[in-house]
Amino acid sequence: MQIYIKKENFDENIQSISEYLESSIVLDKPNKPYYFSYDSNGLSFIKDSKNPREILHIDFLKGALGWRMKRVQHESNLKKALGKNTNKLNIFDATAGLLTDTMIFLSLGHQVVAVEQSKILFSLVSDAILRAENVIPELKNLKFINGNSIEIYKKKNYQCDVVYLDPMYPILKKNIKKSGNLETIKHILKLENLENDDEIISTFIESNYKKIILKRPLKSEKNYSNINYQVKGKTTRFDIYL
Numbered sequence: 001m002q003i004y005i006k007k008e009n010f011d012e013n014i015q016s017i018s019e020y021l022e023s024s025i026v027l028d029k030p031n032k033p034y035y036f037s038y039d040s041n042g043l044s045f046i047k048d049s050k051n052p053r054e055i056l057h058i059d060f061l062k063g064a065l066g067w068r069m070k071r072v073q074h075e076s077n078l079k080k081a082l083g084k085n086t087n088k089l090n091i092f093d094a095t096a097g098l099l100t101d102t103m104i105f106l107s108l109g110h111q112v113v114a115v116e117q118s119k120i121l122f123s124l125v126s127d128a129i130l131r132a133e134n135v136i137p138e139l140k141n142l143k144f145i146n147g148n149s150i151e152i153y154k155k156k157n158y159q160c161d162v163v164y165l166d167p168m169y170p171i172l173k174k175n176i177k178k179s180g181n182l183e184t185i186k187h188i189l190k191l192e193n194l195e196n197d198d199e200i201i202s203t204f205i206e207s208n209y210k211k212i213i214l215k216r217p218l219k220s221e222k223n224y225s226n227i228n229y230q231v232k233g234k235t236t237r238f239d240i241y242l
Contacts, residue, residue, distance in 0.1 A: 002026045003036040003043075013130065014038045017123055034191075043127040045120060047184045056184045058098055058128035061135060065100060069136075072107040079108070080231045081213045081238035082162065092160040094149035094200060095167055097185065099125055099142075101215070105164075106138040113158060114142060115149035120188045122146040150203050165201055166215040198223075205241060212241040 001023045005014060010025075018025050023036060030049065037044045037055075047054035060066060068075070078101065082089060089110040093102045096114035098121065105112050116122045126144065133139045145152060153163075168186065204212060205224055214224075218237050231238040 001035060002030040003038055004029050005038045009039050021123055042131055043124055045124060047187055056181060058124050060128050060132040065103060069103055069107050072104055075104050077231050077233045078104060089161040091162045091164055092158050093164045095165055101166060106141055111141045115145045115147060115152055117148055117194050118188055118192055119146055161210055163204055163209050163212045167201060214239040
Protein backbone atom coordinates (compact mmCIF):
# COMPACT_ATOMS: atom_id res chain seq x y z
CA MET A 1 0.00 0.00 0.00
CA GLN A 2 1.11 3.60 -0.54
CA ILE A 3 1.14 6.73 1.64
CA TYR A 4 0.49 9.99 -0.20
CA ILE A 5 2.25 12.99 1.29
CA LYS A 6 3.27 16.46 0.24
CA LYS A 7 6.98 17.11 0.57
CA GLU A 8 6.55 19.81 3.22
CA ASN A 9 4.70 17.37 5.53
CA PHE A 10 7.46 14.76 5.61
CA ASP A 11 8.68 14.05 9.19
CA GLU A 12 10.05 11.27 11.41
CA ASN A 13 6.56 10.10 12.35
CA ILE A 14 5.52 9.27 8.79
CA GLN A 15 8.85 7.56 8.24
CA SER A 16 8.22 5.19 11.17
CA ILE A 17 4.59 4.65 10.06
CA SER A 18 5.79 3.76 6.57
CA GLU A 19 8.26 1.22 7.93
CA TYR A 20 5.71 -0.32 10.30
CA LEU A 21 3.06 -0.69 7.60
CA GLU A 22 5.64 -1.69 4.98
CA SER A 23 4.13 1.00 2.76
CA SER A 24 5.95 3.25 0.32
CA ILE A 25 5.77 7.04 0.54
CA VAL A 26 4.74 8.80 -2.68
CA LEU A 27 4.52 12.49 -3.57
CA ASP A 28 1.91 12.05 -6.29
CA LYS A 29 -1.62 10.86 -5.56
CA PRO A 30 -1.65 7.07 -6.04
CA ASN A 31 -3.59 5.56 -8.90
CA LYS A 32 -4.83 2.85 -6.52
CA PRO A 33 -8.30 1.93 -5.25
CA TYR A 34 -7.25 2.72 -1.65
CA TYR A 35 -4.27 4.31 0.06
CA PHE A 36 -3.07 6.38 3.04
CA SER A 37 -2.74 10.13 3.18
CA TYR A 38 -0.56 12.11 5.58
CA ASP A 39 -0.68 15.87 6.17
CA SER A 40 -0.61 18.40 9.00
CA ASN A 41 -3.73 16.75 10.48
CA GLY A 42 -2.05 13.35 10.66
CA LEU A 43 -2.66 9.97 9.04
CA SER A 44 -5.83 9.03 7.14
CA PHE A 45 -7.02 5.98 5.21
CA ILE A 46 -8.71 6.63 1.87
CA LYS A 47 -11.11 3.77 1.20
CA ASP A 48 -12.06 4.78 -2.35
CA SER A 49 -9.74 6.92 -4.49
CA LYS A 50 -12.69 7.85 -6.71
CA ASN A 51 -14.53 9.25 -3.69
CA PRO A 52 -12.11 11.18 -1.40
CA ARG A 53 -14.88 11.52 1.19
CA GLU A 54 -14.55 7.78 1.88
CA ILE A 55 -11.93 8.53 4.51
CA LEU A 56 -11.09 7.29 8.01
CA HIS A 57 -9.29 9.78 10.22
CA ILE A 58 -9.09 9.60 14.03
CA ASP A 59 -9.07 12.69 16.25
CA PHE A 60 -9.54 12.47 20.02
CA LEU A 61 -9.64 16.24 20.46
CA LYS A 62 -12.86 17.01 18.59
CA GLY A 63 -15.94 15.42 17.06
CA ALA A 64 -18.33 13.00 18.75
CA LEU A 65 -15.70 11.31 20.91
CA GLY A 66 -14.28 14.62 22.12
CA TRP A 67 -17.83 15.64 23.10
CA ARG A 68 -18.40 12.35 24.98
CA MET A 69 -15.14 12.73 26.89
CA LYS A 70 -16.17 16.20 28.08
CA ARG A 71 -19.45 14.71 29.35
CA VAL A 72 -17.97 11.53 30.79
CA GLN A 73 -20.10 11.67 33.94
CA HIS A 74 -23.16 11.21 31.70
CA GLU A 75 -21.92 7.76 30.58
CA SER A 76 -24.31 6.16 33.07
CA ASN A 77 -24.79 2.78 31.37
CA LEU A 78 -21.08 2.21 30.83
CA LYS A 79 -20.43 3.19 34.46
CA LYS A 80 -23.16 0.79 35.64
CA ALA A 81 -21.57 -2.00 33.59
CA LEU A 82 -18.20 -1.34 35.26
CA GLY A 83 -19.90 -1.47 38.65
CA LYS A 84 -19.65 0.57 41.83
CA ASN A 85 -16.03 1.03 42.84
CA THR A 86 -13.80 3.67 44.32
CA ASN A 87 -10.50 2.23 43.08
CA LYS A 88 -8.95 2.40 39.63
CA LEU A 89 -9.80 -0.65 37.55
CA ASN A 90 -7.38 -2.50 35.31
CA ILE A 91 -9.32 -3.05 32.08
CA PHE A 92 -8.30 -5.27 29.17
CA ASP A 93 -10.00 -4.02 26.00
CA ALA A 94 -9.71 -7.02 23.69
CA THR A 95 -11.41 -5.40 20.67
CA ALA A 96 -9.96 -1.89 20.85
CA GLY A 97 -10.94 -0.65 17.38
CA LEU A 98 -10.86 3.16 17.41
CA LEU A 99 -10.58 3.29 21.25
CA THR A 100 -14.07 4.79 21.45
CA ASP A 101 -14.96 3.31 24.85
CA THR A 102 -11.37 2.97 26.06
CA MET A 103 -11.07 6.76 26.02
CA ILE A 104 -14.13 6.92 28.30
CA PHE A 105 -12.53 4.38 30.67
CA LEU A 106 -9.40 6.55 30.79
CA SER A 107 -11.47 9.68 31.42
CA LEU A 108 -13.12 7.88 34.36
CA GLY A 109 -9.65 7.33 35.86
CA HIS A 110 -9.07 3.67 34.99
CA GLN A 111 -6.01 1.98 33.50
CA VAL A 112 -6.42 0.18 30.18
CA VAL A 113 -4.51 -2.34 28.11
CA ALA A 114 -6.12 -2.09 24.67
CA VAL A 115 -5.37 -4.54 21.87
CA GLU A 116 -6.16 -4.03 18.18
CA GLN A 117 -5.38 -6.78 15.67
CA SER A 118 -5.42 -4.57 12.55
CA LYS A 119 -2.09 -2.91 11.74
CA ILE A 120 -3.94 -0.28 9.73
CA LEU A 121 -6.34 0.68 12.53
CA PHE A 122 -3.51 0.48 15.04
CA SER A 123 -1.43 2.94 12.99
CA LEU A 124 -4.35 5.37 12.54
CA VAL A 125 -5.15 5.33 16.26
CA SER A 126 -1.49 5.50 17.34
CA ASP A 127 -1.10 8.62 15.21
CA ALA A 128 -4.16 10.14 16.90
CA ILE A 129 -2.68 9.31 20.33
CA LEU A 130 0.58 11.01 19.37
CA ARG A 131 -1.32 14.18 18.46
CA ALA A 132 -3.40 14.14 21.66
CA GLU A 133 -1.01 12.93 24.39
CA ASN A 134 0.06 16.45 25.41
CA VAL A 135 -3.59 17.53 25.73
CA ILE A 136 -5.14 14.41 27.31
CA PRO A 137 -3.04 13.45 30.37
CA GLU A 138 -5.10 10.28 30.96
CA LEU A 139 -3.42 8.71 27.93
CA LYS A 140 -0.46 7.92 30.19
CA ASN A 141 -2.70 5.20 31.71
CA LEU A 142 -3.10 3.47 28.33
CA LYS A 143 -1.02 0.64 26.94
CA PHE A 144 -1.97 0.21 23.29
CA ILE A 145 -0.84 -3.00 21.56
CA ASN A 146 -1.12 -4.37 18.03
CA GLY A 147 -1.72 -8.11 17.92
CA ASN A 148 -4.08 -10.99 18.64
CA SER A 149 -5.82 -10.20 21.93
CA ILE A 150 -6.35 -13.86 22.86
CA GLU A 151 -2.66 -14.70 22.44
CA ILE A 152 -1.55 -11.54 24.27
CA TYR A 153 -3.99 -12.12 27.16
CA LYS A 154 -2.79 -15.70 27.66
CA LYS A 155 0.92 -14.98 27.14
CA LYS A 156 1.10 -11.93 29.42
CA ASN A 157 -1.33 -13.39 31.97
CA TYR A 158 -2.80 -9.96 32.65
CA GLN A 159 -4.32 -9.61 36.13
CA CYS A 160 -7.20 -7.41 35.05
CA ASP A 161 -10.45 -6.55 36.79
CA VAL A 162 -12.47 -6.40 33.56
CA VAL A 163 -12.21 -7.86 30.06
CA TYR A 164 -14.12 -5.57 27.70
CA LEU A 165 -15.48 -6.91 24.40
CA ASP A 166 -17.08 -4.65 21.81
CA PRO A 167 -17.49 -6.69 18.61
CA MET A 168 -18.44 -5.10 15.30
CA TYR A 169 -22.13 -4.29 14.98
CA PRO A 170 -23.95 -5.46 11.86
CA ILE A 171 -24.68 -2.69 9.35
CA LEU A 172 -28.45 -2.41 8.96
CA LYS A 173 -29.90 -1.02 5.73
CA LYS A 174 -31.82 1.68 7.57
CA ASN A 175 -28.57 2.88 9.20
CA ILE A 176 -26.37 2.63 6.11
CA LYS A 177 -25.86 6.43 5.88
CA LYS A 178 -24.74 6.60 9.51
CA SER A 179 -22.24 3.76 9.29
CA GLY A 180 -19.48 5.21 7.12
CA ASN A 181 -16.68 4.51 9.60
CA LEU A 182 -18.06 1.04 10.29
CA GLU A 183 -18.09 0.17 6.60
CA THR A 184 -14.53 1.43 6.22
CA ILE A 185 -13.36 -0.60 9.24
CA LYS A 186 -15.01 -3.71 7.81
CA HIS A 187 -13.26 -2.98 4.51
CA ILE A 188 -9.90 -2.71 6.31
CA LEU A 189 -10.39 -5.96 8.23
CA LYS A 190 -11.28 -7.71 4.98
CA LEU A 191 -8.11 -6.35 3.36
CA GLU A 192 -6.04 -7.74 6.21
CA ASN A 193 -7.94 -11.04 6.29
CA LEU A 194 -8.48 -10.92 10.05
CA GLU A 195 -10.52 -13.31 12.17
CA ASN A 196 -14.04 -12.36 13.15
CA ASP A 197 -15.05 -11.23 16.61
CA ASP A 198 -17.28 -14.26 17.35
CA GLU A 199 -14.21 -16.45 17.89
CA ILE A 200 -12.67 -13.83 20.19
CA ILE A 201 -15.85 -13.63 22.29
CA SER A 202 -16.28 -17.38 22.72
CA THR A 203 -12.59 -17.88 23.60
CA PHE A 204 -12.63 -15.18 26.29
CA ILE A 205 -15.86 -16.47 27.80
CA GLU A 206 -14.21 -19.88 28.13
CA SER A 207 -11.04 -18.41 29.70
CA ASN A 208 -10.22 -17.42 33.29
CA TYR A 209 -11.56 -13.97 34.13
CA LYS A 210 -12.99 -11.91 36.98
CA LYS A 211 -15.52 -10.06 34.87
CA ILE A 212 -16.39 -9.73 31.18
CA ILE A 213 -18.44 -6.88 29.75
CA LEU A 214 -19.82 -7.69 26.30
CA LYS A 215 -21.33 -4.76 24.40
CA ARG A 216 -24.10 -5.65 21.95
CA PRO A 217 -26.99 -4.01 20.06
CA LEU A 218 -30.03 -3.99 22.34
CA LYS A 219 -32.10 -6.47 20.33
CA SER A 220 -29.28 -8.76 19.17
CA GLU A 221 -29.49 -12.47 19.90
CA LYS A 222 -28.07 -13.80 23.17
CA ASN A 223 -25.52 -16.37 22.00
CA TYR A 224 -24.21 -17.23 25.46
CA SER A 225 -26.50 -18.40 28.25
CA ASN A 226 -24.39 -17.73 31.35
CA ILE A 227 -25.04 -13.96 31.54
CA ASN A 228 -25.09 -12.81 35.18
CA TYR A 229 -26.88 -9.53 34.52
CA GLN A 230 -27.44 -6.85 31.88
CA VAL A 231 -27.33 -3.08 31.64
CA LYS A 232 -29.66 -1.80 28.93
CA GLY A 233 -29.76 1.52 27.11
CA LYS A 234 -31.95 2.75 24.26
CA THR A 235 -29.99 1.02 21.48
CA THR A 236 -27.17 -0.84 23.29
CA ARG A 237 -26.88 -3.35 26.08
CA PHE A 238 -23.99 -4.64 28.18
CA ASP A 239 -24.01 -8.35 29.02
CA ILE A 240 -22.05 -8.99 32.22
CA TYR A 241 -20.30 -12.28 32.99
CA LEU A 242 -18.80 -12.93 36.43
